[in-house]
Each structure stands twice: as structure tokens, then as C-alpha cells.
């Protein structure tokens with residue numbers, strides 16, 4: 001046995017307190033989770049923001065009275081809420097996007113969303129690379145993209161497949177079945193299975209990804225998510241009365257839907273997934289996979305440009321970025 005190992009065995013040096021030191025620091029700093037909502041127009045994205053935060057924050061198309069005008073989302077809009085539970089701080093930011101699909105030509109309708117996601121990576125990289133960088137770089141990188149699927153019961157639309165493919169290259173994508181109150185339980189089960197098969201058929205890689213580093217517990221947790229997605233959700237901005245109690249819900253031709261009731265829909269499962277079971281993993285996967293890929297590409301292109309003596313421009317373009325006009329190594333901006 002070497003001398004080094006002897007020391008480790010015979011004397012207590014106390015470095016095991018590092019876990020509580022890390023915990024204290026993490027608690028002080030809190031967590032930041034950024035979620036983006038993407039999907040066809042009218043599927044209830046803005047309504048879900050309000051359901052998650054349980055207050056009216058963003059205009060959805062839901063009208064409060066018959067005279068109200070329809071309130072379609074027309075620009076990308078972020079809303080944040082800070083929550084504290086048992087001394088743990090979580091700042092949740094939801095980025096609502098305008099729906100697509102109602103234009104005559106939907107070509108490249110995903111471009112502004114991909115650009116928004118890449119822009120957040122670029123902002124983070126720029127902050128990381130400044131000489132006097134801040135101690136904690138504020139994180140606006142998108143950790144999860146909820147992709148809204150219409151409750152049709154049929155195959156995914158070609159436009160959805162295209163958008164899903166593009167999104168899954170840059171962000172953790174989690175599909176959800178929107179307005180699932182319009183389906184029976186049997187229809188929902190069959191539709192979920194159909195979507196899962198289609199995703200495999202089109203080779204769309206969605207979160208969670210398999211990793212050799214996963215332990216038994218993580219593997220089980222991810223397997224459960226894979227069996228549940230797409231989460232069948234229902235959103236509502238209003239309360240309804242069930243058994244004399246006010247709950248967030250909707251009234252439809254079959255009766256009353258309680259958004260928070262697991263027998264009615266999977267809204268609670270989605271919320272648990274985001275804020276409980278996969279919070280840290282979504283953040284880590286974004287940093288280690290999606291941001292890392294962006295960062296590597298940018299820095300390599302920057303190096304190449306410098307070697308050729310070309311000064312990088314500051315036009316907000318990315319190396320080889322199909323979302324930017326121009327692209328190419330000369331379009332590097334970090």
C-alpha cells in the first residue's frame with residue numbers, strides 16, 4: 001500500500017463536508033430554468049403559461065367576453081416567476097412564441113425560434129469570454145422546448161416533423177399533446193403510441209438522451225418519461241367549481257376537467273418533470289450537449305477566421321449557422 005493511501009485511511013481531513021458547502025452555495029444562488037413553447041397557432045401555448053403560473057400573464061386567444069378580440073401571440077415573449085420552496089429558489093422563465101401554420105407559405109417558420117435559441121447561446125458565450133466576466137453568468141439559454149402537437153389522432157403533419165427535426169438539433173425537445181380534453185382516454189393512449197412510433201420512424205432524437213454515465217435510478221426515471229411522452233395536457237386560465245372547491249379547469253361537453261387531476265390529464269406529470277424530477281438534468285444537458293456543440297463550432301470558426309486574418313464581424317451571425325443569412329466562418333460573432 002502506498003504512503004498516499006495510508007494518509008487517506010488513517011486520518012480524517014474533513015473534505016467530505018464539501019457536499020454541504022456545495023449545497024449551501026447552490027441554495028444561495030438558486031436555480032434558473034428556461035422553457036420555450038413551440039407549436040401551431042391556437043394550440044394553447046399562451047394558455048399554458050398562465051396555467052403553469054396560475055395567473056393571467058400573457059394574452060391568449062381565450063376571450064373573457066364575447067366582445068373581446070382574439071389575442072394571438074405575435075412576438076416571442078418571456079415571462080419569469082421566482083418561487084421559493086423550503087429555502088430553495090427557482091426562477092422559472094417561460095418563453096411564449098407565435099404559433100405557425102396559418103400562413104399560406106410556412107417555409108422556414110421555425111427560423112425565428114431557432115435563432116432565438118442560438119442567440120441565447122451566443123449571449124452566454126460572449127459573457128463567458130469577456131476579460132472581466134461576471135462571477136455568475138446569467139443564464140438565458142433554453143433548457144427545454146415543449147412542442148405542442150394538435151390532438152388529431154392522425155399522423156404528425158409534415159411541418160411538425162420538419163420543425164421537430166430542426167429544434168432537436170439545438171435544444172432538449174419534449175412533445176406534448178395539446179388540448180387533450182378533446183380526446184377520450186383510449187384515443188389518447190393510441191395517439192401517444194402512434195406519435196412515439198413516428199418519432200422513431202423519422203429518426204427524431206428527443207430528450208432524455210441515453211448516456212453511459214446514467215446509473216440504474218436515472219435510467220429508470222428516463223424510461224418512465226419515455227413511456228409517458230408526449231404528455232397529454234390541458235390548459236386553462238379560469239377556475240371551475242368541483243365538489244364546492246375552486247380548481248383550475250375547463251368545462252366541456254363531457255363535464256368538467258380539473259387540470260390538476262391526474263385522472264383527467266398529465267399536466268401535473270409535466271410540471272413535476274420540469275420542476276422536480278428533471279430540473280437539474282435539463283440544465284446540465286443543455287450546458288454539456290447543446291451549448292457545448294454551439295460553443296465548439298463558434299470557437300473553431302473564430303480560430304479559422306483569425307488564422308486567415310479575417311476579422312469577425314458583429315452582425316449576430318453564427319458559424320455554419322443555417323439560421324443566419326450568410327453563415328460561414330466570416331460570419332462568426334461571439
Ligand SMILES: Nc1nc2c(ncn2[C@@H]2O[C@H](COP(=O)(O)OP(=O)(O)OP(=O)(O)O)[C@@H](O)[C@H]2O)c(=O)[nH]1
Pocket residue numbers: 039040041042043044045046047048059060061062063071072073074097098099100178179180181182233234235236250
Ligand atoms: N379545449 C381546450 N381549449 C384550450 C386549451 N388550451 C387553450 N385552449 C383554448 O384554445 C384557444 C387558443 O389558445 P392560446 O393559448 O391563445 O393558443 P396559442 O397556442 O397561444 O395561439 P398562438 O398565439 O396563435 O400561437 C383559446 O380559446 C383557449 O381558451 C385546452 O387545453 N383545451
Ligand SMILES: [Mg+2]
Pocket residue numbers: 045046047059060061071072073096097098099
Ligand atoms: Mg399565443
